[in-house]
Amino acid sequence: xxxxxxxxxxxxxxxxxxxxxxxxxxxxxxxxxxxxxxxxxxxxxxxxxxxxxxxxxxxxxxxxxxxxxxxxxxxxxxxxxxxxxxxxxxxxxxxxxxxxxxxxxxxxxxxxxxxxxxxxxxxxxxxxxxxxxxxxxxxxxxxxxxxxxxxxxxxxxxxxxxxxxxxxxxxxxxxxxxxxxxxxxxxxxxxxxxxxxxxxxxxxxxxxxxxxxxxxxxxxxxxxxxxxxxxxxxxxxxxxxxxxxxxxxxxxxxxxxxxxxxxxxxxxxxxxxxxxxxxxxxxxxxxxxxxxxxxxxxxxxxxxxxxxxxxxxxxxxxxxxxxxxxxxxxxxxxxxxxxxxxxxxxxxxxxxxxxxxxxxxxxxxxxxxxxxxxxxxxxxxxxxxxxxxxxxxxxxxxxxxxxxxxxxxxxxxxxxxxxxxxxxxxxxxxxxxxxxxxxxxxxxxxxxxxxxxxxxxxxxxxxxxxxxxxxxxxxxxxxxxxxxxxxxxxxxxxxxxxxxxxxxxxxxxxxxxxxxxxxxxxxxxxxxxxxxxxxxxxxxxxxxxxxxxxxxxxxxxxxxxxxxxxxxxxxxxxxxxxxxxxxxxxxxxxxxxxxxxxxxxxxxxxxxxxxxxxxxxxxxxxxxxxxxxxxxxxxxxxxxxxxxx
Numbered sequence: 001x002x003x004x005x006x007x008x009x010x011x012x013x014x015x016x017x018x019x020x021x022x023x024x025x026x027x028x029x030x031x032x033x034x035x036x037x038x039x040x041x042x043x044x045x046x047x048x049x050x051x052x053x054x055x056x057x058x059x060x061x062x063x064x065x066x067x068x069x070x071x072x073x074x075x076x077x078x079x080x081x082x083x084x085x086x087x088x089x090x091x092x093x094x095x096x097x098x099x100x101x102x103x104x105x106x107x108x109x110x111x112x113x114x115x116x117x118x119x120x121x122x123x124x125x126x127x128x129x130x131x132x133x134x135x136x137x138x139x140x141x142x143x144x145x146x147x148x149x150x151x152x153x154x155x156x157x158x159x160x161x162x163x164x165x166x167x168x169x170x171x172x173x174x175x176x177x178x179x180x181x182x183x184x185x186x187x188x189x190x191x192x193x194x195x196x197x198x199x200x201x202x203x204x205x206x207x208x209x210x211x212x213x214x215x216x217x218x219x220x221x222x223x224x225x226x227x228x229x230x231x232x233x234x235x236x237x238x239x240x241x242x243x244x245x246x247x248x249x250x251x252x253x254x255x256x257x258x259x260x261x262x263x264x265x266x267x268x269x270x271x272x273x274x275x276x277x278x279x280x281x282x283x284x285x286x287x288x289x290x291x292x293x294x295x296x297x298x299x300x301x302x303x304x305x306x307x308x309x310x311x312x313x314x315x316x317x318x319x320x321x322x323x324x325x326x327x328x329x330x331x332x333x334x335x336x337x338x339x340x341x342x343x344x345x346x347x348x349x350x351x352x353x354x355x356x357x358x359x360x361x362x363x364x365x366x367x368x369x370x371x372x373x374x375x376x377x378x379x380x381x382x383x384x385x386x387x388x389x390x391x392x393x394x395x396x397x398x399x400x401x402x403x404x405x406x407x408x409x410x411x412x413x414x415x416x417x418x419x420x421x422x423x424x425x426x427x428x429x430x431x432x433x434x435x436x437x438x439x440x441x442x443x444x445x446x447x448x449x450x451x452x453x454x455x456x457x458x459x460x461x462x463x464x465x466x467x468x469x470x471x472x473x474x475x476x477x478x479x480x481x482x483x484x485x486x487x488x489x490x491x492x493x494x495x496x497x498x499x500x501x502x503x504x505x506x507x508x509x510x511x512x513x514x515x516x517x518x519x520x521x522x523x524x525x526x527x528x529x530x531x532x533x534x535x536x537x538x539x540x541x542x543x544x545x546x547x548x549x550x551x552x553x554x555x556x557x558x559x560x561x562x563x564x565x566x567x568x569x570x571x572x573x574x575x576x577x578x579x580x581x582x583x584x585x586x587x588x589x590x591x592x593x594x595x596x597x598x599x600x601x602x603x604x605x606x607x608x609x610x611x612x613x614x615x616x617x618x619x620x621x622x623x624x625x626x627x628x629x630x631x632x633x634x635x636x637x638x639x640x641x642x643x644x645x
Contacts, residue, residue, distance in 0.1 A: 196236075390423055588610075
């Protein structure tokens with residue numbers, strides 16, 4: 001199709017807040033929508049309180065999705081959200097986000113998968129494949145080093161080349177294998193260059209990582225549209241009338257590199273054509289009730305049992321439920337906030353539906369950020385004393401976890417801690433259920449409670465899922481995908497230089513468990529950790545090598561009395577490496593269901609690039625020269641068996 005330079009300029013500037021330009025009907029426009037964990041309303045003027053906004057299936061957040069350690073569920077959740085898009089004529093879903101959880105304080109962590117690049121990349125890839133199986137496009141984001149929300153519009157992430165490649169670009173490299181339609185740049189700068197105008201990183205994206213689609217800006221992230229175009233940005237969102245006028249003037253003045261303009265316009269035309277063909281193939285696979293069931297299945301598979309002194313699964317008897325999240329829907333805030341399409345079911349009602357004598361007693365009425373409304377804690381303690389089991393629910397919610405801001409600490413509110421301490425004095429058995437989108441300080445809760453359960457931001461059926469786990473209808477199989485430290489001071493990213501304009505990544509590769517295992521720093525709950533209502537034993541590890549590729553097999557036996565699922569984690573740790581490396585890095589994982597008394601053989605395949613590092617001298621990936629220990633682990637701190645290569 002022949003279009004003028006003026007039309008090309010319109011094409012790369014977007015039509016409005018949510019749609020691309022159609023050039024007066026010449027080409028197919030593209031409608032986009034927020035929606036990492038459910039399709040968000042499309043009207044920018046609508047508020048959460050406005051009942052006219054679109055009600056979506058609210059799925060568990062990405063943190064919870066990754067805690068399933070089951071990429072098939074990521075695919076399924078993506079395919080379900082594609083059906084939401086089809087229902088509402090959305091062509092491109094703005095997600096997934098695969099940024100690294102460098103620090104638990106980042107306000108947007110609930111939108112991201114993990115502190116580990118391999119986990120983040122694999123779940124991002126599976127989610128994209130699921131969405132695009134429904135012939136809906138995706139936007140892989142936020143490219144890159146978007147690890148803090150405060151001052152995100154002018155913050156520069158200062159990161160060395162090796163760390164950038166091995167940690168922060170790696171999840172994008174993996175997820176790009178799913179061929180997302182678009183990649184969204186982040187608000188921040190990287191090494192002093194704004195991402196919406198970062199030619200170096202855009203060149204890496206295209207020339208090294210092989211991305212052929214459209215690079216799109218985050219909303220209102222572009223400062224200089226001409227610089228962005230020349231740096232490789234294809235599409236500015238939303239429409240900016242001032243920028244559009246300025247670019248047309250630059251075009252008239254001969255300041256626009258026509259090669260750049262033509263390349264971006266060609267990619268936009270190709271995207272429009274792809275969307276036109278995709279529309280003809282779109283068919284609903286899951287009805288609304290099936291999508292809701294998928295949401296609940298993801299949550300059931302993601303819940304992590306952190307502590308259990310034998311109180312779980314619950315026996316029949318009276319259950320006193322207290323705390324705000326038990327009766328208020330807890331979720332992350334910002335552009336991924338979704339209004340559920342079904343009424344929220346309180347936890348005590350979900351337990352009652354399963355045949356338990358559960359009731360609500362108000363202690364903490366509502367928590368929003370640092371603001372807490374208190375009920376009658378004295379009455380809650382009395383009710384607790386008269387009950388067989390007490391369930392205290394605590395967490396963060398949209399007031400604490402939201403874009404454009406970060407948490408100040410990982411502690412919960414003093415009121416929630418007070419409720420814990422007082423209830424402990426009266427409760428016969430005390431269970432704590434935590435609703436949060438990123439790591440929080442649970443040391444005191446672990447110390448005082450009989451059981452601790454991480455429910456996270458579990459979507460609209462979170463109560464039903466939690467109830468089924470608490471009662472043993474579901475054997476918990478979730479495992480953590482981030483480390484729970486004893487203190488925020490233990491996290492190196494929180495002790496590196498920062499000001500309003502720079503954040504220095506001085507910890508380098510030592511992010512998350514890489515630091516804690518290498519420095520031998522104790523943690524409350526390690527990466528990959530989680531309990532079950534049964535027990536598993538490992539044996540017969542075997543390693544086979546061929547042409548640099550490695551096959552690892554290990555037998556997993558369920559030695560308990562209940563059927564359950566185990567997450568087998570395979571790490572690689574260098575021995576006497578000539579370069580500085582973490583003591584272990586996750587290279588493969590597999591979730592396997594094992595019936596009680598049975599044994600299953602798990603096989604994991606590693607390609608030769610699993611044993612490489614980025615050499616800053618040669619600007620290339622190089623193979624590890626020393627010995628490598630392959631470690632089958634239950635979590636990052638617990639090696640079950642190992643083999644030297």
